[in-house]
Amino acid sequence: MSDAMPQAATPSLADNVLGMAKRLGMSVLPFAVVIALWQFASLFFPRFLFPSLIDVFWRCIDIFSTGSMFADVLATVFRILAGLAGAFIVGGLLALLMVRSRAIDRFLSPILSLFQGIPALSWVVFAIIWFHGVEFRIFFIMVMTTLPSFTFQVLGALRAMSRDLMEMVFSFRPTRMKLFRVMIAPAILPDILTAWKVNLGNASRVVVVAELVGATGGVGYELLQQQQLFDMAGALAWTLQLVFFVLIVQGILTLIENTAFRYRAVSERVI
Amino acid sequence: MRDIVTPNDAAIHLDHVSKVFGKPGSSGAYRAVDNINLDVRPGQMLAILGKTGCGKSTIFNMIAGLTEPTTGTVRVDGRDPFADFDSFRGKMAIVFQSDRLLPWRSAIQNVELGLEMLDTPVAERRAAAQHWLTKLGLGGHENDYPHALSGGMRQRVSIARAFATNANIMLCDEPFSALDESTAGRLRAEFVRLVKENGKTAVFITHSISEALEIGDRIVVLKRPAMIAYDVSFDTATDQQQRELIRSRIGEVLAA
Numbered sequence A: 001m002s003d004a005m006p007q008a009a010t011p012s013l014a015d016n017v018l019g020m021a022k023r024l025g026m027s028v029l030p031f032a033v034v035i036a037l038w039q040f041a042s043l044f045f046p047r048f049l050f051p052s053l054i055d056v057f058w059r060c061i062d063i064f065s066t067g068s069m070f071a072d073v074l075a076t077v078f079r080i081l082a083g084l085a086g087a088f089i090v091g092g093l094l095a096l097l098m099v100r101s102r103a104i105d106r107f108l109s110p111i112l113s114l115f116q117g118i119p120a121l122s123w124v125v126f127a128i129i130w131f132h133g134v135e136f137r138i139f140f141i142m143v144m145t146t147l148p149s150f151t152f153q154v155l156g157a158l159r160a161m162s163r164d165l166m167e168m169v170f171s172f173r174p175t176r177m178k179l180f181r182v183m184i185a186p187a188i189l190p191d192i193l194t195a196w197k198v199n200l201g202n203a204s205r206v207v208v209v210a211e212l213v214g215a216t217g218g219v220g221y222e223l224l225q226q227q228q229l230f231d232m233a234g235a236l237a238w239t240l241q242l243v244f245f246v247l248i249v250q251g252i253l254t255l256i257e258n259t260a261f262r263y264r265a266v267s268e269r270v271i
Numbered sequence B: 001m002r003d004i005v006t007p008n009d010a011a012i013h014l015d016h017v018s019k020v021f022g023k024p025g026s027s028g029a030y031r032a033v034d035n036i037n038l039d040v041r042p043g044q045m046l047a048i049l050g051k052t053g054c055g056k057s058t059i060f061n062m063i064a065g066l067t068e069p070t071t072g073t074v075r076v077d078g079r080d081p082f083a084d085f086d087s088f089r090g091k092m093a094i095v096f097q098s099d100r101l102l103p104w105r106s107a108i109q110n111v112e113l114g115l116e117m118l119d120t121p122v123a124e125r126r127a128a129a130q131h132w133l134t135k136l137g138l139g140g141h142e143n144d145y146p147h148a149l150s151g152g153m154r155q156r157v158s159i160a161r162a163f164a165t166n167a168n169i170m171l172c173d174e175p176f177s178a179l180d181e182s183t184a185g186r187l188r189a190e191f192v193r194l195v196k197e198n199g200k201t202a203v204f205i206t207h208s209i210s211e212a213l214e215i216g217d218r219i220v221v222l223k224r225p226a227m228i229a230y231d232v233s234f235d236t237a238t239d240q241q242q243r244e245l246i247r248s249r250i251g252e253v254l255a256a
């Protein structure tokens, strides 16, 4: 046994490369399978049902390289991020109020739960009836649909903070600002990043519905055009824009997690 | 041998203090501290001794201003530590029973915490933190995160954190109980020297009779629910024979 050990303890360069290739392969595999299945289907079905992915690929390139179309993508991205930021700020403030006062909690919790039951499409109708500006309507819909989950997630994170650590920090008599910077922010940051990840997916699905309020640009608007043209390749290409966006932001959030939470102890045993 | 201290010149003053957990009066109520009167003179080193669960930490939390007494008054330097919470910034340093290190901060950043609250300049607080870490034998571990330190090392970081603020009142809840006897002995001697040299007032909770005799110049023995069963003061003039007498008396009180 001891003969085999040194090899395992210091992996060679070849082992490293092999391991990296393996990990890369594992992360690409699911996508490859989906792509292969689609491409396979495109051989047997008419183009307007399952267009070849090669067509879709060129449509994507088209979107990237045409200024007016890429502006549509950016508009939608901006709407998602603005809505999430708005919901996060309002939700964070509500959560702080709720954690400080039981009365406020008892008052707001049912209202937020009620909001959670309202479909995105209903908010679209309300927004059209209540407001005029297109961008404001979209912002309103985005905030209302992600607000409850942001609030509950931040509230949960605040409640889960260690009372012992909190009292330790309190014993130094911090100012409000310092308590927040030294204790609260770092304690709830992991949950906040998770909340962003979850809500990002929700928001990117809601945004195209929100863009039905009369937007004359954006991914939702373009999708509607493709539907009227019965253009499946175009519909896929526009859908992929949102998927790419979600994947990129998720990647950035994961990167932040990996660098910000190095302090965490990791057990050598997995769950 | 009893101290006569008037409330006004006491550093810590407890007047008929009780603490009831749960809703007072309801069936779930538990009386953890029962009608305690206690005055600690400035510069005194008080050791509080008692069995586990007798309410030592509860008294400690009331002095620290983290818990409000159910009845009675607590005064530290003449002020209410719970109501006048912020006025004690930099005046009290606390070593808790568990290390309570912030997991997202390295050892040295944890030690700097108290000085950060006092707005000490960065370079100065770095130096102070470094000084205390080295003194507690943690040189070389400044940048380790708590999860990479042993239990005893973590506790030493938390002791460094309390000492670094150079507060006048030290509250220690069994600070050395997680350490091996030789390290504990060394730190105990260092602690006594520090407190004496700087004229600090210290309350030191322990459940070891020897530790109480080594540290304190006064020992209070608590019985459950926290009430004072024995209160004795001594000084360097107290000889070995008298100390043995005190020791056996404490043993009797605790066993009774």
Ligand SMILES: Nc1ncnc2c1ncn2[C@@H]1O[C@H](COP(=O)(O)OP(=O)(O)OP(=O)(O)O)[C@@H](O)[C@H]1O
Pocket: B021, B022, B030, B032, B050, B051, B052, B053, B054, B055, B056, B057, B058, B059, B097, B207
């Ligand atoms: N927050 C709380 N809620 C309800 N009961 C409590 C609370 N804190 C302490 N108690 C009760 O008060 C009693 C005294 O607790 P305390 O922590 O003061 O004991 P202690 O003397 O410090 O014990 P140890 O030596 O084990 O640390 C215990 O019986 C405990 O059950």
Ligand SMILES: [Mg+2]
Pocket: B056, B057, B058, B097, B173
């Ligand atoms: Mg205790």
